[in-house]
Amino acid sequence: MFTDASNFVNGVDTAFAVILGFSVFFLIAISAVMIYFVIRYNRKRNPKATNIEGNHKLEIIWTVIPTILVLVMFYYGWAGYQPMRDIPKDAIPIKATAQMWSWQFEYENGKTSDTLVVPKDKAVVLNLFSRDVLHSLYIPAFRIKEDVVPGRNNQMWFIGQKEGDYNIFCAEYCGDRHSQMLSKVWVLEEGDYNKWYNDTTASADPPGLQVMKKNACLSCHSLDGSRIVGPTFKGIWGKTETVVTNGEEREIVVDEAYIRSSIYDPNADVTKGYNQGLMLTTYKDIISEEEMGQIIDYLKTLK
Ligand code: CUA
Numbered sequence: 001m002f003t004d005a006s007n008f009v010n011g012v013d014t015a016f017a018v019i020l021g022f023s024v025f026f027l028i029a030i031s032a033v034m035i036y037f038v039i040r041y042n043r044k045r046n047p048k049a050t051n052i053e054g055n056h057k058l059e060i061i062w063t064v065i066p067t068i069l070v071l072v073m074f075y076y077g078w079a080g081y082q083p084m085r086d087i088p089k090d091a092i093p094i095k096a097t098a099q100m101w102s103w104q105f106e107y108e109n110g111k112t113s114d115t116l117v118v119p120k121d122k123a124v125v126l127n128l129f130s131r132d133v134l135h136s137l138y139i140p141a142f143r144i145k146e147d148v149v150p151g152r153n154n155q156m157w158f159i160g161q162k163e164g165d166y167n168i169f170c171a172e173y174c175g176d177r178h179s180q181m182l183s184k185v186w187v188l189e190e191g192d193y194n195k196w197y198n199d200t201t202a203s204a205d206p207p208g209l210q211v212m213k214k215n216a217c218l219s220c221h222s223l224d225g226s227r228i229v230g231p232t233f234k235g236i237w238g239k240t241e242t243v244v245t246n247g248e249e250r251e252i253v254v255d256e257a258y259i260r261s262s263i264y265d266p267n268a269d270v271t272k273g274y275n276q277g278l279m280l281t282t283y284k285d286i287i288s289e290e291e292m293g294q295i296i297d298y299l300k301t302l303k
Contacts, residue, residue: 006142007159011080018076022069087157091125098135098148101177102216116185118160119193125157132280136172139185145171160187176229208298211291229278231271237300243269259296263287
C-alpha cells in the first residue's frame with residue numbers, strides 16, 4: 001500500500017484504509033458487546049427479561065452516527081475517484097486496443113507495441129477500444145481499471161511515478177483465454193522513453209509474422225504445432241483438412257482462397273474439432289490485400 005507507483009495510489013489506498021479501519025473497529029466492538037450481553041443477561045444473572053418500549057435518544061444516536069460514518073467513507077471514496085475523471089488536457093494520448101486475447105498500444109507517431117511504455121512523471125491518457133467483446137484494462141499497481149466496450153471510447157489516465165514494470169490484466173471475463181490476456185506497463189525515465197518512442201527500426205520478423213503479431217493471431221493459433229484455441233499454423237499450407245460448412249463436413253486443401261476466406265469470413269468453414277464463433281472479428285477492414293499476401297507467404301514457410 002501507498003507505493004507512489006502512480007498518482008492514484010494514495011487516494012485509493014486512503015479510501016481502502018478508512019473503510020477497512022471502520023470495518024475492523026465495528027467487528028471488534030460489536031463482537032465485544034455481544035459477548036458481554038451473553039454473559040450479563042443470561043438466564044441465571046437476569047431471570048426476568050425487561051421489555052424496552054422505545055428510546056428517542058438512542059434512536060437519534062444510532063441514526064446520526066452511522067450517517068456521519070457513511071458520509072466519511074463516501075468522502076474518501078469520492079476524493080480518490082474524482083481525479084480519475086479529470087483528464088489533463090496535455091496528457092499523452094495512447095490508443096489501447098483489446099481483442100480476444102491480447103492488448104495492443106498505438107502511439108501518436110504510429111508506433112505500435114504489445115507492451116505499454118510510458119514516460120515517468122508524465123500524464124498519459126489511454127483511449128480504449130475493443131474489436132470484439134467486453135474487456136477491462138486493469139493495472140493493480142496503479143489502482144486503475146476501466147471497461148473496454150465495443151463501439152465506445154472509454155478513457156483512463158495516470159501518471160507513472162516510479163520506474164519499473166507493472167502487470168496489466170484483463171478484468172472482464174472474455175472467453176477461453178481471458179486469464180492469459182496479460183501485458184506489462186513499463187515506466188521509463190523521459191530520456192529512455194524518447195529513445196524508445198523514436199526508435200522505428202524495423203522488426204526482424206518476416207512481414208507476415210509482424211502482421212499476425214499485430215492482430216493477435218498467435219494468441220489462438222500456435223506456430224509450433226500445439227493446439228490452443230484454433231488450429232496451429234505449423235504445416236498448414238497445402239494440408240488437406242476436414243472443415244464444417246453450414247453443418248456439412250467437407251474436405252478442402254489449404255490454399256490462398258481458403259486462407260483468405262478464413263481471415264475475412266472466419267466462421268464460414270471451421271476446421272473439424274474446433275468451435276465456431278470464437279473468432280468474432282472479420283478482418284476485412286483490418287488486414288489489407290498487401291498484408292494478406294504477406295501472411296500467405298509466411299504460412300508457406302511454416303513447414
Ligand atoms: Cu479480455 Cu478478459
